[in-house]
Amino acid sequence: MSERVNKKIIHIIRVVGKSLLFYLVAPLVTLLLIELLLRFGGYGDEDELFTRSKAHPNSYSIKSDYVKKYFPFSEVEPDLSNDTFLIEKPANGIRVFVLGENASAGFPWLPNGRIALIMSQILQETFSENRIEVIDLSVPGINSHGMLNLMSRVVKYEPDAVVIYPGHNEFYGALGPVSVDNVGTNREQIKLYLRLQRYKLFQLLKPLFIGSSGDTTGSRNKTESLIETIAKKVEVKPEGELYDKVLENYKSNLREMLEIANAAGIIFVGGIPVSNFSGKAPFKACYENITDIVKWRDEVEKGKAFLFEERYEDALLYFSEAGERYGVNSELQYYSGLALQGVGKRPKAREQFRKAVDNDCMPFRAATEFNREMAAMFRSHGQPFVSVGLHFDTTSVGKARGDEHFVDAVHFTLKGVVILVERITSELIVRFGGIRRPKPSSEDIDKMIVRAGMTQIDYAIAELRITDLRARWPYKERERTVPSFSTFRSEHVEELALDVKEGILSWEEAHKIYADSLYDLDEFGNAEGDYRALVVANVGDVVPYLRLAELLLHKGYLDEAYELLERSTRISTSLFALKWMGSILLGNGLSVDAISYLAKANKMEPSDKEVLYNITVAWIETDKIEEAKESFKELYQLDKEYHGIFSLAERIRSLSDE
Incomplete structure (x- = not known):
């Protein structure tokens, strides 16, 4: 081939190459x-989990709109905690993040029934010299896909440990395969969807990318419960392709979270999910294995009639007959468990209850296989896991976890919450170098419930929430219920609880109204509980801190009052807090420290006689005679006969003579 031909071929290749390069690069540049224009124009949401807190500028708080991406179709806006943590982690800090869903978020006891809040109290009690930060990242309605996304974000915030309580929402929770917020069953596809959220262009074009995967029938109806909104009314066979796919995704998500934790040197504690065995029948029984449904139903109904008459042996005969002749499903396993429990065969009863959960065709409760895989995963990665199922069984009346620990299928009673948190936190304490806590006694549990700040309003709200939940799908087809209370409470408490349930008042507003009304009536003992509830919930209003501190000062609890006053100054500096912190320090012989607070109080209110008296004493105690004379002069000009003023004058005169 001639040199001229070669040059021509090379020229053609170069021209074609430049054209291809242009057509490839130009779209990317465009x-x-x-993307830059959208960012410059402020379009869309910033894909950041935390933002600088407005109330506490030196701290981060959770960015509430971050979790919107988990609910692309249902438009759910779940309530998140108001927990904050310091931007600069202190040298003595212990920082823990809690990942979970509805149960760990504290339903129906939220906000003060949260796992994270009770955990924080136990850790602070154990490591009193440390700055404890337990940040609750529980998001109602999510599953392990969302938790993995959260886990990947929290690592850079220097956690010492992460606690996770997953498992119940894998099918019907947001991004699950039978959720209206489904974007596909392929795990990598779901991860890609979540990663792309950081780009404004993707946010703009998101309906084009995921429109065919979702189900817009889930648009938020404000009268629906969370689960009614995000879950499809679809059965899931326990042994099927979809079930296996979800289990594999669950294992992969847990494995990736464990790898993230191990790579960062983080303690990662897994709470094995537990659920109500004896107190909750299967949500949906499958009947495809029943050979003659009519005859099977006849036998089962006869057995149930004997069961309700407490003729357990007779009931077992009919249940056994139905199973042997026509087949077994979750419904039969559950009622067989109740009959076996009735005749005292408790291990066999627990096994039947377990099978009933595992074979439920609406798996809202984590199955045994999911829990077994989770335990194996944590064990193989050298990370701790905690299972309270056996403890629940042994402390239940029928020796099978039931209504003593659950208010429904998966949400805990306060007793159940405390037991779970105690076991998980005890594991954390050991990992932090402490001593494992003993299993809590009934008395210990009661004390922790009180310390969590539970009041009559909280019990009333919880009762309304759980009654409403039980009246809706998937517990039953929706009924219109009239709100009512099983326990008599004051009319004011019931009105406030109803207003919270209906969204007229916030939880915080209801407690403030009730506490303030009791305070105004001089019912200080009753007001104390609701002010304490607000303080435990870490509300951003300074008044509950000051009111509670005032009540404690009247009772002589100076140390606890000082702690509350100090916490109140992180929200807003008040004259009351400054002068009482100074007075308490002065009474403890810490005159130098007292002066710093009393001087600020004096600057805020120069005519406060109590402040002038105390700061004069502090100046005398520190041998600052000239300063003492000046503050005494101001006090004398205000009130020549102020209590103790003559003895104060004598002390100044005595020191001046020296």
Whole structure:
């Protein structure tokens, strides 16, 4: 081939190459420019989990709109905690993040029934010299896909440990395969969807990318419960392709979270999910294995009639007959468990209850296989896991976890919450170098419930929430219920609880109204509980801290009052807090420290006689005679006969003579 031909071929290749390069690069440059324009124009949401707190500028708080991406179709806006943590982690800090869903978020006891809040109290009690930060990242309605996304974000915030309580929402929770917020069953596809959220261009074009995967029938109806909104009314066979796919995704998500934790040197504690065995029948029984449904139903109904008459042996005969002749499903396993429990065969009863959960065709409760895989995963990665199922069984009346620990299928009673948190926190304490806590006694549990700040309003709200939940799908087809209370409470408490349930008042507003009304009536003992509830919930209003501190000062609890006053100054500096902190320090012989607070109080209110008296004493105690004379002069000009003023004058005169 001639040199001239070669040059021509090379020229053609170069021209074609430049054209291809242009057509490849030009779209990318265009997309980049659009992205920059969208960012410059402030379009969309910033994909950041935390933001600088407005109330506490030196701290981070959870960015509430971050979790919107988990609910692309249902438009759910779940309530998140108001926990904050310092931007600069202190040298003595212990920082823990809690990942979970509805149960760990504290339903129906939220906000003060949260796992994270009770955990924080136990850790602070154990490591009193440390700055404890337990940040609750529980998001109602999510599952392990969302938790993995959260886990990948919290690592850079220097956690010492992460606690996770997953498992119940894998099918019907947000991004699950039978959720209206489904974007596909392929795990990598779900991860890609979540990663792309950081780009404004994707946010703009998101309906084009995921429109075919979702189900817009889930648009938020404000009268629906969370689960009614995000879950499809679809059965899931325990042994099927979809079930296996979800289990594999669950294992992969847990494995990736464990790898993230191990790579970062983080303690990662897994709470094995537990659920109500004896107190909750299967949500949906499958009947495809029943050979003659009519005859099977006849036998089962006869057995149930004997069961309700407490003729357990007779009931077992009919249940056994139905199973042997026509087949077994979750419904039969559950009622067989109740009959076996009735005749005292408790291990066999627990096994039947377990099978009933595992074979439920609406798996809202984590199955044994999911829990077994989770335990194996944590064990193989050298990370701790905690299972309270056996403890629940042994402390239940029928020796099978039931209504003593659960208010429904998966949400805990306060007793159940405390037991779970105690076991998980005890594991954390050991990992932090402490001593494992003993199993809590009934008395210990009661004390922790009180310390969590539970009041009559909280019990009333919880009762309304759980009654409403039980009246809706998937517990039953929706009924219109009239709100009512099983326990008599004051009319004011019931009205406030109803207003919270209906969204007229916030939880915080209801407690403030009730506490303030009791305070105004001089019912200080009753007001104390609701002010304490607000303080435990870490509300951003300074008044509950000051009112509670005032009540404690009247009772002589100076140390606890000082702690509350100090916490109140992180929200807003008040004259009351400054002068009482100074007075308490002065009474403890810490005159130098007292002066710093009393001087600020004096600057805030120069005519406060109590402040002038105390700061004069502090100046005398520190041998600052000239300063003492000046503050005494101001006090004398205000009130020549102020209590103790003559003895104060004598002390100044005595020191001056020296």
